[in-house]
Amino acid sequence: MENELKIDPILIEEFLKFNKNLIEAPKMVPAIDEINLEMTPYDVAYSEDKVRLLHFNSSIQKQHKTPLVIVYALVNRYHILDIHPQKSWIKNLLNQGFDVYLIDWGSPTNIDKYQGFDDYVNGYIDNCIDFVCDEADVEKVTLQGYCTGGTLATVYSALHPDKVKNLVVTAPVIDGKKDTTVVGNLAKHMDVDEMVKAIGNMPPEFMYYIFSILKPFEQGVEKYIHFFKNIHDKNYVDNFLRVEKWLHDTPSIPGELFRQWIKDVYQENLLIQDKMYVGNQLVSLKNITMPIFIQVAVGDHLVSPECSMPLYYAVGTEDKTMRIYPTGHVGMIASSFSQKKVLTELGQWLSERSK
Amino acid sequence: MISMESGAEFKNKIDPKEAADYFKHLSLFWTDMAYLISSKPSALILAGPMRKFSLQTKKLATEMIEANEDLIEFNTKLSEYYKQLSDTWTESQKRFNVKIPEIPNDVEHIESSKRVWIDIFENAFTQLFDSEKFGENFGKLISSEVELSKHWNNMLAVLLESVNVPTKDDLNEVYKELHSLRKRVSKLEKNERKSGVIHNGK
Numbered sequence: 001m002e003n004e005l006k007i008d009p010i011l012i013e014e015f016l017k018f019n020k021n022l023i024e025a026p027k028m029v030p031a032i033d034e035i036n037l038e039m040t041p042y043d044v045a046y047s048e049d050k051v052r053l054l055h056f057n058s059s060i061q062k063q064h065k066t067p068l069v070i071v072y073a074l075v076n077r078y079h080i081l082d083i084h085p086q087k088s089w090i091k092n093l094l095n096q097g098f099d100v101y102l103i104d105w106g107s108p109t110n111i112d113k114y115q116g117f118d119d120y121v122n123g124y125i126d127n128c129i130d131f132v133c134d135e136a137d138v139e140k141v142t143l144q145g146y147c148t149g150g151t152l153a154t155v156y157s158a159l160h161p162d163k164v165k166n167l168v169v170t171a172p173v174i175d176g177k178k179d180t181t182v183v184g185n186l187a188k189h190m191d192v193d194e195m196v197k198a199i200g201n202m203p204p205e206f207m208y209y210i211f212s213i214l215k216p217f218e219q220g221v222e223k224y225i226h227f228f229k230n231i232h233d234k235n236y237v238d239n240f241l242r243v244e245k246w247l248h249d250t251p252s253i254p255g256e257l258f259r260q261w262i263k264d265v266y267q268e269n270l271l272i273q274d275k276m277y278v279g280n281q282l283v284s285l286k287n288i289t290m291p292i293f294i295q296v297a298v299g300d301h302l303v304s305p306e307c308s309m310p311l312y313y314a315v316g317t318e319d320k321t322m323r324i325y326p327t328g329h330v331g332m333i334a335s336s337f338s339q340k341k342v343l344t345e346l347g348q349w350l351s352e353r354s355k
Numbered sequence: 356m357i358s359m360e361s362g363a364e365f366k367n368k369i370d371p372k373e374a375a376d377y378f379k380h381l382s383l384f385w386t387d388m389a390y391l392i393s394s395k396p397s398a399l400i401l402a403g404p405m406r407k408f409s410l411q412t413k414k415l416a417t418e419m420i421e422a423n424e425d426l427i428e429f430n431t432k433l434s435e436y437y438k439q440l441s442d443t444w445t446e447s448q449k450r451f452n453v454k455i456p457e458i459p460n461d462v463e464h465i466e467s468s469k470r471v472w473i474d475i476f477e478n479a480f481t482q483l484f485d486s487e488k489f490g491e492n493f494g495k496l497i498s499s500e501v502e503l504s505k506h507w508n509n510m511l512a513v514l515l516e517s518v519n520v521p522t523k524d525d526l527n528e529v530y531k532e533l534h535s536l537r538k539r540v541s542k543l544e545k546n547e548r549k550s551g552v553i554h555n556g557k
Binding site: 123185 | 460461462465469472473476477480481484485486487489490491493494497498501502504505508526527530531533534537538541545548
């Protein structure tokens with residue numbers, strides 16, 4: 001019986017253990033709906049349509065006069081910036097003495113399908129910033145944008161430089177032609193005019209599809225095997241479910257905004273060439289004359305570094321800093337690494353410029 | 356006398372495009388005829404929504420025929436989409452078999468084989484999704500799906516119009532108007548705030 005297959009008994013044991021975990025999982029793990037993602041307490045300082053300006057409460061004395069307004073991305077909800085007490089971007093900044101506001105876009109519905117860049121930039125963001133300036137009694141704020149929020153913050157700063165003291169952009173989508181990710185490739189081949197005309201807002205299902213084909217095996221297979229192997233580790237499970245809940249909470253994107261986004265930023269690549277128009281105004285990146293801090297992740301599979309980095313060379317300011325981190329798109333904002341490195345560097349840079 | 360041809364010969368002689376055009380023409384011809392013949396007497400007995408519906412049946416038939424044409428295009432692109440996925444899967448599995456020819460039988464070996472499997476598949480599929488051929492086919496697949504949904508919308512509009520219920524276009528008009536009103540109100544509020552600030556001497 002030379003060809004008989006010999007199986008390691010430990011392997012059988014592991015297999016049985018994994019099966020036991022599968023059966024026990026529902027008893028040990030809360031359902032996604034039972035998880036509350038609201039971490040740091042906040043007040044809704046201002047609201048307009050479905051947009052809310054959140055003002056986070058802090059027990060620490062404010063140490064910097066200039067308030068920080070975070071423009072969240074258009075994909076998923078803002079909770080990733082406050083996902084876990086030990087990994088919260090917002091909590092870290094509050095602990096560093098910053099006064100933190102965040103723009104939550106809410107969940108657009110059909111009534112919002114004609115909202116475009118102009119409504120978001122010259123409408124919502126501008127109104128939120130006016131409100132913060134009034135409330136904090138300052139002339140200018142520090143503006144930070146993450147991912148597609150980075151693009152909105154960049155466009156805003158180019159159109160309203162008088163209201164922005166510092167600009168911080170984290171993985172912004174800037175040079176669509178140089179984007180080497182799957183998202184960039186698919187965006188370049190869409191007939192977005194017809195799509196928006198027929199569908200209206202970009203539905204969450206479409207966004208899920210785009211994300212499901214990014215790292216399909218690591219994110220679609222291995223991640224879940226790992227989860228079931230570790231269901232006895234409370235911290236791991238808690239963290240895993242929080243991120244999963246965030247990942248699956250994808251609101252629609254207003255049709256007109258999506259159309260302009262794909263056409264102007266990805267297909268025609270107008271933003272980096274200073275040829276993009278928002279509300280009849282030409283967006284010139286040379287108008288960004290305030291200090292700028294650009295954060296890029298080498299392993300970013302959603303916005304490739306090549307897509308964000310050209311901003312450094314396009315802006316008009318001399319006070320510019322770019323940091324390239326050995327992490328990914330989410331790792332840059334919600335990880336132990338971001339707490340230790342990314343936020344520490346950002347805090348230092350900001351505190352020198354927030355007096 | 357009708358010549359007896361084999362099925363294959365007959366099939367070779369028919370161009371699918373010509374056949375589709377022929378059936379389209381045939382269907383439109385009879386819908387037109389039915390409308391012409393029946394419209395006068397039907398005008399006498401039909402009133403209200405049903406008359407509207409009977410007038411629009413031609414529109415429905417046209418949409419149905421055109422939707423079928425687009426369905427063919429959609430199926431072609433969908434087949435290509437699955438072909439690309441299955442070719443990549445087969446190729447990746449072949450590569451994996453070359454790299455790990457034996458069946459793993461201990462924990463360490465299983466773990467390393469899993470890692471290799473994920474790496475090979477991840478790379479191959481990311482390469483596919485990044486490729487021009489995938490992007491192009493995917494774009495066309497979405498476009499054909501959009502075309503189908505347009506036909507569906509148009510057919511639905513005919514039905515809704517016949518019972519005097521607002522169609523998608525009617526709602527879009529309302530949304531557009533609301534959007535422009537919201538914008539105007541926001542602008543007015545902003546101007547008022549600004550003038551208020553000036554009045555307050557700030």
